[in-house]
Amino acid sequence: MLLESIMLENxxxxxxxxxxxxxxxxxxxxxxxxxxxxxxxxxxxxxxxWCMYGETEFSDKNMLNKIVxxxxxxxxxxxxxVTLKLWHGDVHYTLIRExxxxxxxxxxVKGDNTKFEIMRKDVSGNSKPMKRTQCESEVKxxxxxxxxxxxxxxxxxxxxxxxxxSSGKKAMDFAEAVKGLLGLNAMYSAIQHFNPRSKxxxxxxxxxxxxxxxNTKVQEYTRTIERCKTRIEEIDARLDELAEQITQANGRKxxxxxxxKQYAEGEELQRQKERLQQDIEHAKAMRSNVxxxxxxxxxxxxxSFFSASLIVRALNFLFDKDIxxxxxxxxxxxxxxxxxxxxxxxxxxxxxxxxxxxxKVKELIEFLPPQSISTTIGDFKKEAKKRVNSKTDLYGRxxxxxxxxxxxxxxxxxxxxxLQEIEKKLSSGDVRAKVRAINSEIQLCSQTISKxxxxxxxLLQERGRKAQEAERADSERRNLTLxxxxxxxxxxxKAYAERIYExxxxxxxxxxxxxxxxxxxxxxxxxKQIFEGGLYLTIDDKYHISVYANDYDGDVETSTAQSIxxxxxxxxxxIKMARENRNATDENAKLLSSEPYPLxxxxxxxxxxxxxxxxxxxALPNTAEQxxxxxxxxxxxxxxxxxxxxxxxxxxxxxxxxxxxxLS
Amino acid sequence: xxxxxITINDKAIERxxxxxxxxxxxxxxxxxxxxxxxxxxxxxxxxxxxQCYLNQ
Numbered sequence: 001m002l003l004e005s006i007m008l009e010n011x012x013x014x015x016x017x018x019x020x021x022x023x024x025x026x027x028x029x030x031x032x033x034x035x036x037x038x039x040x041x042x043x044x045x046x047x048x049x050w051c052m053y054g055e056t057e058f059s060d061k062n063m064l065n066k067i068v069x070x071x072x073x074x075x076x077x078x079x080x081x082v083t084l085k086l087w088h089g090d091v092h093y094t095l096i097r098e099x100x101x102x103x104x105x106x107x108x109v110k111g112d113n114t115k116f117e118i119m120r121k122d123v124s125g126n127s128k129p130m131k132r133t134q135c136e137s138e139v140k141x142x143x144x145x146x147x148x149x150x151x152x153x154x155x156x157x158x159x160x161x162x163x164x165x166s167s168g169k170k171a172m173d174f175a176e177a178v179k180g181l182l183g184l185n186a187m188y189s190a191i192q193h194f195n196p197r198s199k200x201x202x203x204x205x206x207x208x209x210x211x212x213x214x215n216t217k218v219q220e221y222t223r224t225i226e227r228c229k230t231r232i233e234e235i236d237a238r239l240d241e242l243a244e245q246i247t248q249a250n251g252r253k254x255x256x257x258x259x260x261k262q263y264a265e266g267e268e269l270q271r272q273k274e275r276l277q278q279d280i281e282h283a284k285a286m287r288s289n290v291x292x293x294x295x296x297x298x299x300x301x302x303x304s305f306f307s308a309s310l311i312v313r314a315l316n317f318l319f320d321k322d323i324x325x326x327x328x329x330x331x332x333x334x335x336x337x338x339x340x341x342x343x344x345x346x347x348x349x350x351x352x353x354x355x356x357x358x359x360k361v362k363e364l365i366e367f368l369p370p371q372s373i374s375t376t377i378g379d380f381k382k383e384a385k386k387r388v389n390s391k392t393d394l395y396g397r398x399x400x401x402x403x404x405x406x407x408x409x410x411x412x413x414x415x416x417x418x419l420q421e422i423e424k425k426l427s428s429g430d431v432r433a434k435v436r437a438i439n440s441e442i443q444l445c446s447q448t449i450s451k452x453x454x455x456x457x458x459l460l461q462e463r464g465r466k467a468q469e470a471e472r473a474d475s476e477r478r479n480l481t482l483x484x485x486x487x488x489x490x491x492x493x494k495a496y497a498e499r500i501y502e503x504x505x506x507x508x509x510x511x512x513x514x515x516x517x518x519x520x521x522x523x524x525x526x527x528k529q530i531f532e533g534g535l536y537l538t539i540d541d542k543y544h545i546s547v548y549a550n551d552y553d554g555d556v557e558t559s560t561a562q563s564i565x566x567x568x569x570x571x572x573x574x575i576k577m578a579r580e581n582r583n584a585t586d587e588n589a590k591l592l593s594s595e596p597y598p599l600x601x602x603x604x605x606x607x608x609x610x611x612x613x614x615x616x617x618x619a620l621p622n623t624a625e626q627x628x629x630x631x632x633x634x635x636x637x638x639x640x641x642x643x644x645x646x647x648x649x650x651x652x653x654x655x656x657x658x659x660x661x662x663l664s
Numbered sequence: 665x666x667x668x669x670i671t672i673n674d675k676a677i678e679r680x681x682x683x684x685x686x687x688x689x690x691x692x693x694x695x696x697x698x699x700x701x702x703x704x705x706x707x708x709x710x711x712x713x714x715q716c717y718l719n720q
């Protein structure tokens with residue numbers, strides 16, 4: 001996405017104003033907008049948000065210019081309009097958001113819901129408006145809201161930005177959006193197009209295109225597979241909800257467990273409680289080890305144990321039977337059949353039908369495999385003797401281990417009783433009301449966790465069963481479809497699709513990990529340029545950023561300048577990598593090519609000292625394809641000094657009065 | 665019941681993967697094809713490749 005221009009009408013203090021942005025012609029990709037404090041730099045930056053997402057961070061949601069609102073007569077209409085023109089890929093977009101305001105007879109000015117329109121001009125120059133229902137999702141595909149804050153970089157609200165990625169579900173959306181920017185979008189889209197869960201996907205559509213006329217069973221199996229998949233989908237959705245609930249309950253429980261320790265009587269009881277809980281967990285783990293040993297013993301010795309008396313009886317029966325030595329080692333009945341057919345023995349004797357040699361050789365068949373019993377009986381005797389001799393005392397071992405379990409059960413029961421005793425104290429008049437309240441909340445969390453865990457376990461079991469059922473039906477359906485020419489083709493195409501889907505998923509996972517490591521290195525390089533000293537950044541799989549000191553083991557508290565540097569390094573790192581992939585000559589890197597993105601920065605330099613401003617100014621136009629900086633008039637000369645030859649567009653905010661700013 | 669085996673050509677899979685990602689990348693830029701059309705396009709590619717090996 002590269003911005004072309006923005007036009008504001010009656011938006012807050014801007015009655016009319018527009019800006020054309022430098023887009024990199026002749027190496028000039030920086031637009032600077034200079035203004036004193038309070039002239040509306042932040043308002044102008046917020047106009048991007050409002051146009052794209054219909055939101056701003058202003059507490060006053062009335063966007064209409066105050067003078068225009070004042071001059072309105074009752075029943076008159078006025079409109080606020082922001083028009084944003086941009087390029088995304090090879091498509092030119094015009095985004096228009098408009099809001100109509102009415103003045104009531106009481107003098108109150110009220111706005112209708114905003115109207116959002118997108119005009120799209122494709123490579124061939126055809127321009128057409130998009131359906132209103134598609135506009136929001138189109139904006140999401142251009143720049144997801146979760147990421148917009150980083151591109152519309154707001155130095156004064158850095159804390160909120162950091163919190164967004166370190167908490168809750170937004171972090172997930174953020175991680176997805178970052179992956180998209182790093183060029184994984186194409187792979188992600190491909191995976192989505194194959195997705196077997198969707199009936200309209202490649203695999204799903206093959207599933208539903210089998211011709212069931214040749215065999216009604218095919219249809220039955222298809223229905224079974226569909227039913228299982230639907231249920232698995234429901235289970236997955238519920239598992240996500242449960243995981244979320246468990247995480248929240250665990251967090252809350254931990255917080256409350258710490259809080260209860262602030263009260264003297266609560267502290268001791270809470271400590272005893274935690275110790276007991278740990279002991280119980282430990283005892284339960286020990287118990288399950290013993291149960292495991294019993295199962296292992298049973299599985300290993302069960303067949304010998306139960307067959308012991310039969311084996312002895314069989315050995316007695318075979319004791320005086322002389323069968324050994326009647327057959328020829330390594331010789332098969334088919335060998336004899338072959339010789340008889342050839343009518344010549346190995347020794348050269350003719351085997352004419354009815355002759356004595358013929359009869360003698362033919363008799364051998366009875367003792368040779370598969371009919372031969374001599375070898376089988378020999379093997380049986382060997383195995384039977386081995387089992388009889390090595391017969392372990394399975395019964396004795398199981399009895400001993402059951403005794404250990406019984407002891408452990410008693411121990412666990414005692415500890416649970418102690419724990420209940422402490423719980424009672426924590427909920428009784430022995431402690432003050434506050435401690436009781438905190439404890440009851442801890443109990444509530446524990447109940448939620450245990451309830452969610454047992455539901456999760458049940459669902460996981462059911463999921464496994466359904467997956468097995470679907471796999472079985474799929475396998476049986478395949479055996480049928482391969483008998484029919486038309487269905488056979490579908491089966492083969494589906495097998496190709498499934499294999500591609502599997503491999504794309506593997507490539508996606510490994511590419512994502514590789515890209516994340518590369519991103520971490522790139523960010524650290526940029527971070528070091530801006531912020532010298534013993535700090536380094538790490539990115540985990542959810543794209544949380546942590547700052548560490550080289551000589552200190554643990555997350556460090558960061559200052560505002562540090563935080564800005566972190567986010568700055570993060571976003572410029574992403575932009576830099578996306579750009580590297582785009583300009584790469586390597587074919588594989590080209591597969592990860594993604595869009596260029598602008599950096600729109602509101603007062604980015606305020607938090608830095610002069611030396612860092614120089615570094616930031618130097619880094620900016622080289623990392624991002626387009627840079628738009630809103631700057632304080634006092635920082636203007638510094639920016640001009642360092643960015644001079646990259647500036648392609650300059651604008652100044654001229655404040656006429658508190659309600660009107662003019663662009664020049 | 666044993667699942668019947670289908671022989672898949674590894675080279676065809678590699679070629680298809682690459683072709684599909686490049687097309688997805690292109691489509692993200694141009695937005696030329698809808699999801700439905702992309703699915704149809706992918707199916708067409710798979711069928712062409714698979715048919716080619718079936719004929720051999």
